[in-house]
Amino acid sequence: MRQRGPSTAPPPAPADPQRAASVRAVAEQLAGTRGPLLPVLHEVVARHGYVHDDDVAVVADVLNLSRADVHGVLTFYSDLRRTPPPSHRLELCRGEACQARGGEALHTEAAGRWSGSTEVEVAEVFCLGLCAVGPSGTVDGTLHAGLSTERLDSLTHGWPR
Amino acid sequence: MTTAWVPCDSAAVALGADAVADAIAAAGITVRRNGSRGMLWLEPLVELDTGRGRVGYGNISEAEVGALLDGALDDTDRCIGVVDEHEWLARQHRVSFARVGVIEPTDLAAYREHGGLRGLERAVALDPAEVVAQVTASGLRGRGGAGFPAGIKWETVRTAAADVKFVCCNADEGDSGTFADRMLLEGDPFTLVEGMAIAALAVGAAEGYVYLRSEYPHAVRTLRRAIDIAYAHGVLGESVLGSGRRFDLDVRVGAGAYICGEETSMLESLEGRRGEVRAKPPIPALEGLFGRPTVVNNVLTLGAVPMVLADGGEAYAALGVGRSRGTQVFQLAGNVARGGIVEADFGVTLGELVEGWGGGTASGRPVKAVQVGGPLGAYLPTTRFDLPMDYEAFADAGAMVGHGGVVVWDDTLDASVMARFAMEFCAKESCGKCTPCRIGSVRGVEVIDRIRSATDDGVRRTQLVLLEDLCTTMTKGSLCAMGGLTPMPVRSALEHFPEDFGVRADDAHDAVAAIPQSATVTTEGARP
Numbered sequence: 149m150r151q152r153g154p155s156t157a158p159p160p161a162p163a164d165p166q167r168a169a170s171v172r173a174v175a176e177q178l179a180g181t182r183g184p185l186l187p188v189l190h191e192v193v194a195r196h197g198y199v200h201d202d203d204v205a206v207v208a209d210v211l212n213l214s215r216a217d218v219h220g221v222l223t224f225y226s227d228l229r230r231t232p233p234p235s236h237r238l239e240l241c242r243g244e245a246c247q248a249r250g251g252e253a254l255h256t257e258a259a260g261r262w263s264g265s266t267e268v269e270v271a272e273v274f275c276l277g278l279c280a281v282g283p284s285g286t287v288d289g290t291l292h293a294g295l296s297t298e299r300l301d302s303l304t305h306g307w308p309r
Numbered sequence: 310m311t312t313a314w315v316p317c318d319s320a321a322v323a324l325g326a327d328a329v330a331d332a333i334a335a336a337g338i339t340v341r342r343n344g345s346r347g348m349l350w351l352e353p354l355v356e357l358d359t360g361r362g363r364v365g366y367g368n369i370s371e372a373e374v375g376a377l378l379d380g381a382l383d384d385t386d387r388c389i390g391v392v393d394e395h396e397w398l399a400r401q402h403r404v405s406f407a408r409v410g411v412i413e414p415t416d417l418a419a420y421r422e423h424g425g426l427r428g429l430e431r432a433v434a435l436d437p438a439e440v441v442a443q444v445t446a447s448g449l450r451g452r453g454g455a456g457f458p459a460g461i462k463w464e465t466v467r468t469a470a471a472d473v474k475f476v477c478c479n480a481d482e483g484d485s486g487t488f489a490d491r492m493l494l495e496g497d498p499f500t501l502v503e504g505m506a507i508a509a510l511a512v513g514a515a516e517g518y519v520y521l522r523s524e525y526p527h528a529v530r531t532l533r534r535a536i537d538i539a540y541a542h543g544v545l546g547e548s549v550l551g552s553g554r555r556f557d558l559d560v561r562v563g564a565g566a567y568i569c570g571e572e573t574s575m576l577e578s579l580e581g582r583r584g585e586v587r588a589k590p591p592i593p594a595l596e597g598l599f600g601r602p603t604v605v606n607n608v609l610t611l612g613a614v615p616m617v618l619a620d621g622g623e624a625y626a627a628l629g630v631g632r633s634r635g636t637q638v639f640q641l642a643g644n645v646a647r648g649g650i651v652e653a654d655f656g657v658t659l660g661e662l663v664e665g666w667g668g669g670t671a672s673g674r675p676v677k678a679v680q681v682g683g684p685l686g687a688y689l690p691t692t693r694f695d696l697p698m699d700y701e702a703f704a705d706a707g708a709m710v711g712h713g714g715v716v717v718w719d720d721t722l723d724a725s726v727m728a729r730f731a732m733e734f735c736a737k738e739s740c741g742k743c744t745p746c747r748i749g750s751v752r753g754v755e756v757i758d759r760i761r762s763a764t765d766d767g768v769r770r771t772q773l774v775l776l777e778d779l780c781t782t783m784t785k786g787s788l789c790a791m792g793g794l795t796p797m798p799v800r801s802a803l804e805h806f807p808e809d810f811g812v813r814a815d816d817a818h819d820a821v822a823a824i825p826q827s828a829t830v831t832t833e834g835a836r837p
Contacts, residue, residue, distance in 0.1 A: 183561075186579075186581050187561070190564065217582075226564070227564035244486060244730070245485045247727075248716055248719075273524065274483065274485060274567060277320075277524065277525060278323055279486045279643065279714070280320070280641060280645065281352065282642075291323040293324050294323075
C-alpha cells in the first residue's frame with residue numbers, strides 16, 4: 149500500500165491566496181467524484197491556463213493525496229501545462245497519416261519560424277482524427293485541415309515572428 | 310423553402326463547414342447539422358433536400374454558397390447527385406455507421422425512427438445471461454485492435470461476484486490514421502450510449518465511463534449533450550427504459566497520453582493516476598477499475614452491440630469471413646484520393662479498399678506502401694494488396710488489422726524514416742514502466758540512425774543484427790502492445806523496403822540470414 153495523506157511537513161504558504169482559494173474550490177467541488185485528480189487538474193488548467201507549482205499542495209490537501217502523487221500525475225500528461233500559456237499557440241500533427249501528406253515539413257518549418265519565441269508556441273500533436281484531409285493542426289485552439297505553408301501564413305497573419 | 314444539411318463533424322468544420330452553414334442560414338434557408346457521410350475528400354459536403362432525395366454538393370466554400378443556392382452548381386461535377394445512391398456509399402455495408410451523416414447527432418427521435426433503442430428494449434426484456442449469449446453468438450470481437458471475443462469478456466464480468474461492477478468505453482483513439490470512433494461519437498453518439506447501457510444490463514454494472522481523448526473536443530461536447538438527453542428521456546439513470554435497473558454514464562477526458570489507449574493504462578488514468586500499464590493477470594474483467602470487475606471495450610465494439618441485440622446474434626454472425634464476423638469500419642487515410650469511412654464485411658481485400666474506394670493516391674503518384682492498423686501496424690507493399698481484411702489472414706502475413714486504419718503513402722516514402730519514427734514515437738509515448746519499451750525504443754532510434762548513415766556494408770550488417778535483437782527483446786519482453794508491437798512497423802519496413810535502409814535488394818536476403826547468429830536468437834529458435 150502506498151502511503152496516502154498529508155505529509156508531516158506543512159506545505160509552504162501559496163504566493164497567491166486568491167488563486168489558492170479558487171483551486172481549492174475546484175478541488176472541493178469535484179472531490180466527491182471517483183478518481184477526481186485528472187478532472188480537477190483539467191479544470192484548474194481551464195480556469196487559470198496552467199497548473200502552478202503552488203496549486204499542487206492545495207489539490208493534494210483537498211483530495212487527501214501526497215504532493216508527490218499529484219506531482220507525478222501532473223508531469224505525466226502533456227496536456228497539463230505547468231507554465232502560463234503563450235499569446236498564440238500552434239499545434240501541428242506529426243502522425244503518420246499527416247506525414248504522408250506533407251505534415252512533417254510543415255511542422256519543421258513552423259517550429260523553425262517561431263524557434264525561441266516567447267509569444268508563439270509551436271507544439272507537436274499526434275493525431276487530431278482528421279487523417280484523410282491532413283495535414284491538420286489547431287491555431288489558437290481552432291481545428292484546421294488541409295494545411296499548407298500559404299494557409300498557415302494567412303491563419304497566423306499578424307503573429308509576432 | 311428547402312432544407313440544407315451541413316455536416317458538424319470536425320473534419321468538415323476544420324475545412325470551413327461552420328462558415329458555410331452560417332452563410333446558408335443567412336440566406337433564409339433552414340440548416341440542419343448532420344454528421345459526416347464519411348466521404349471526407351468532399352467535405353464540406355452540403356446536401357439539399359429535393360423531391361429525389363438529398364442531393365450533395367462537394368467541397369463547398371463560404372464564397373460559393375450563393376452559386377449553390379442559385380442552382381449554378383447543379384450541372385457541374387461539384388454536384389454528386391443523390392448522396393444515398395453514390396456508388397462509393399452504395400457499395401458499402403453500413404451497419405455501425407448506418408445513421409452517421411443521415412441524422413442530426415443528438416436528435417433522439419430521429420435515432421429511434423432509424424432503428425435506435427430496439428436493441429436496448431430487447432436487452433431489458435431478456436435475462437442478463439441471454440443478453441451475453443446473443444453477443445457471444447454474434448462472434449463480435451473487440452474492435453480496438455486485439456480482436457478479443459466480446460461475449461467471453463462479458464461473461465467473465467457477469468459471473469464475477471462483486472459489490473460494484475463497471476463498464477468502460479475506451480475512446481482514446483490515438484492511432485494516426487484512425488478516426489471512426491470520433492466520427493461515430495460526433496455523428497451518432499446514442500449508438501454508444503445504447504451499447505453501453507446494454508453492456509451494463511448484461512453484466513450487472515450500474516456505472517459506466519467513457520474515456521475520451523482531449524484531442525477530440527467536438528466529440529466530448531456531442532457525447533455529453535447526448536448523455537444529458539438520454540438522462541432526460543429515461544435511457545440512462547435510475548431506471549433504464551423503465552426496467553428498474555440503474556445505469557449512470559460519465560465522460561472522462563484524457564490528457565494527451567497515447568499510452569492511455571492501452572486498457573490497463575486507461576484504467577489507471579480513470580482512477581486519477583499516471584497512465585502506467587498494469588501487468589496482467591489479473592485481467593480487468595476480474596480486477597479492473599478500482600479493482601472491480603470491468604468491461605473495457607472500444608467505441609466500435611460497443612457501437613455494434615445495439616444491432617446485435619436488435620436483430621439477434623445470428624444475423625450479425627452471418628456477415629464476414631472465418632473468425633472475423635460482422636462488418637469492420639475501415640478508415641482510408643494519408644495520401645489517398647478518396648479518403649474516409651468504408652464500412653464493409655470482413656474479407657474485403659486491401660487492394661479493393663486502397664484502389665477501389667480510395668482511388669489511389671491524392672498526389673497522383675504511384676502507391677508505394679500502406680500502413681494498416683495504426684502506428685504499431687505493418688507497412689505493406691502493393692504486392693500484398695490481395696490480402697483479405699481479416700484478423701487471422703493479417704496475422705499470418707506479419708501484420709494486423711488493428712482498428713481498421715489504412716494509411717496510404719506514395720513513392721516519395723522513405724521507409725527507413727518511418728521505421729525510425731516508429732521508434733521515436735515509442736520513446737516519446739512510452740509510459741516508462743518496463744525496460745524493453747522505455748530504453749529499447751531509444752536504442753532503436755540510435756541503431757536505425759547508424760544503419761541509415763552507414764557507408765560500410767559490414768557496419769550496416771552488424772547494426773541490422775542489433776536491430777533484430779532489439780526488436781525481439783521488445784516484442785517478447787514488453788508489458789503491453791506499445792513496446793511489443795513497435796517492432797512491427799520497423800521489421801515490415803525493413804522486410805519490404807530494404808533498399809530504403811541502404812540494403813541492396815539482392816543483399817537483403819543475406820542480411821536477414823545473418824540475423825539468427827545473434828545473441829537472443831539461437832538455432833533452437835527464440836529464447837522464451
